[in-house]
Amino acid sequence: MYPNPASSRLTISAPKTINSAAIYNILGKQVMSIEINKNSESIDVSNLATGMYLIKYSIDNAVGTAKFIKQ
Numbered sequence: 001m002y003p004n005p006a007s008s009r010l011t012i013s014a015p016k017t018i019n020s021a022a023i024y025n026i027l028g029k030q031v032m033s034i035e036i037n038k039n040s041e042s043i044d045v046s047n048l049a050t051g052m053y054l055i056k057y058s059i060d061n062a063v064g065t066a067k068f069i070k071q
Helices: none
Strands: 009-025 030-044 051-059 062-070
Touching: none
Parallel strands: none
Antiparallel strands: 009 030, 009 051, 051 062
C-alpha cells in the first residue's frame, strides 16, 4: 500500500487477487467500499477528510487490515 500518507490516490497491491476493500474512519464508520477483483488498484481518496483511516481488504478467504493517513 502506497503512498502513506496519501493525498489523492492510494494504491493497494498484493501477490494474489484482492477481492474487495473497505475504508473506515478512526471511529469505525465505513466511509468507502470498493470491489477490486485484481492484484492492484488505485483508490481515489481525495474526497476523504484529513486524518487516519483503516483499510480492510479480503484476499481469498483471508481478511487483513492496514492503517493509512490522508493528508
